[in-house]
Amino acid sequence: MSVPAPCIMFVDEVDIRVSAGAGGRGAVSFRREKFVPRGGPNGGDGGHGGSVYLAASPHLNTLVKFRFHPEFHAPRGAHGEGSNKTGRDGAELVIEVPIGTVVFRSPIDGGEQELVADLDHEGARVLVARGGRGGRGNARFATSTNRAPRRAEPGEPGETWLLHLQLKLLADVGLVGYPNAGTSTLIARISAARPKIADYPFTTLTPNLGVVQLSDDRSFVVADVPGLIEGAHRGAGLGYQFLRHVERTKVLVHVVxxxxxxxxxxxxxLTVIRRELDLFHAPLLDRPQLVAATKIDALDEPQRLESLRAAAASLDLPVYPLSGVTGKGVREMLEAAWQMVAARGGPLAAAHQAVGQGDEP
Ligand SMILES: Nc1nc2c(ncn2[C@@H]2O[C@H](COP(=O)(O)OP(=O)(O)OP(=O)(O)O)[C@@H](O)[C@H]2O)c(=O)[nH]1
Ligand SMILES: [Mg+2]
Structure with a gap:
């Protein structure tokens, strides 16, 4: 029996602000010893400010926590002290993000945004704001002509950046199709995902993830992506912003x-959707693909299926007739999809991802 999925709003883009710590001030200090009238300079250096890093963690699968916590500060370095004591460095701050997070940054005063990293594997880590250097203490400024410098440096400020984080879904299989084709019905049948299903286009507004459990040791993650229409690669409909989620999948299922x-x-x-994928990112068409000819329970003109078969055959794509409503043919399609996933190195770790993440109650 399937368990209703937890409803998690899917957040896949977020802006945060990260500030590294400032460096500590260098000290101005002189040795004081009995019977030594003028001791030399002994002001220590300031500690370096803490830097900020982002690290990919398998324990997170959305960016939702950043909605409520968009600012991060690493601690500053301590000031230098007398007796050549260097200030303590500020601790580094490591912010965990889901695997698959793409990081962009821009200056806080609104300059150009640049790509910083694509944290696409567990443990991937990137420096996003460098801590300020500690200032040098006066001991460093002693020279033969100036044995008692009163000069020390302030610490440098830490960097502050605006980060734009974008999470690409990590799914093994992407279900793509025209709006209303039946992708949500299909993911609801094959996984614990419970997206909204309705008889009008653009019901699905954000992608849904579901885990398909074929047998004890065979499972993979499927994404139901909002419907694509002609012109999607240029921004028509809703598809464009989600086409990039499709990029991360290993196998594509055309739901027709x-x-x-x-x-x-x-x-x-089928032809139009493939052309949109091609125009968006041509290598997408090199992915293993199959065609799920759906709603066969409501097929009363068999030539529709035949013409789809002919089109698919000319593209060398296998066709699996099925019904998301009755379940007929679904198993065969999933077995074929599994073979394709396995041939591409096997599934991503499904256990780390949310099971049946739905966009609607
Ligand atoms: N008869 C029949 N109807 C289906 C089948 N699959 C989906 N439908 C119906 O088709 C309509 C659209 O289904 P959805 O699953 O919401 O389609 P979608 O592709 O997710 O649509 P959008 O999210 O709007 O892009 C609903 O009324 C479903 O009940 C099927 O296999 N057979
Ligand atoms: Mg849908």
Whole structure:
């Protein structure tokens, strides 16, 4: 029996601000010893400010925590002291983010945004704000001509940056199709995800993840991506912002509605979606792909399926007729998808990801 999925709002983009610690001040100090009238300078250096890092962690799978906590500060370095005591360095601050987070940064006064890192594997780590150097104490400024310098440096300020974090879904299989094709119905059937399903296009506004458990030791993550339409690669519809989620999947399943009620041309739908993928990022079409010809329970014009088969055959894509409503044919399609995932190095660690993350109650 499937368990209703926890409803987690899917947050995949967030802006945060990170400030590294300032360096500590260098000290001005002179030795004081009995019977030594003028001791030499002994002001120590300031400690370095703490730097800020981002690190990819398998224990997180959304950026939601940053919505409530968008500012981070690393501690400053301590000031230098007399007797050549260097101030203590500020501790570094390591902020954990989900694996698959892409990091951009821009200056706080609104300059250009640059790509800093793509934290795509566990343990990947990047320096995002460098701590300020500690200032030198006066002991460092003694020369043969100035044996008693009164000069020391202030610490340097730490860097502050605005970061834009973007999480690409880590799914093994992406379900792509026209709006209303039935991708949400399919993910609801094959996983614990419970997205909203309705008989109108653009029901799904954010991607849904679900884990498919084929057998005890065979599971993989599927993403139901909002519907794509012609022009999606240029920003038409909702698809564009989610096409990048598709980039991370190993296998693509084209969900094509073959029911008569749709009034659509299934062969054309397949061609259009593939062209959008191609225009968005051509290497996407090199992914292993299959076609799920869905809604066969409502197929009363068999030539619709035949024309889809012909189009798919010319592209060398296998076709799996199925119904997300009755479940007919679904198992065969999943077995084929699994073979493709396995051939591409096996699934990502599904255990670390949310099971059945849905976008609607
Ligand atoms: N008869 C039949 N209807 C289906 C099947 N799969 C989906 N539907 C219906 O098709 C409509 C759209 O289904 P969804 O699963 O919401 O489609 P979607 O692709 O997620 O649509 P968007 O999120 O709007 O892009 C709903 O009314 C479903 O009940 C199927 O296998 N057979
Ligand atoms: Mg949907």
């Amino acid at each position: 509605d073959v029911s008569s009620a749709s009034g659509r041309d299934p062969a054309r739908d």
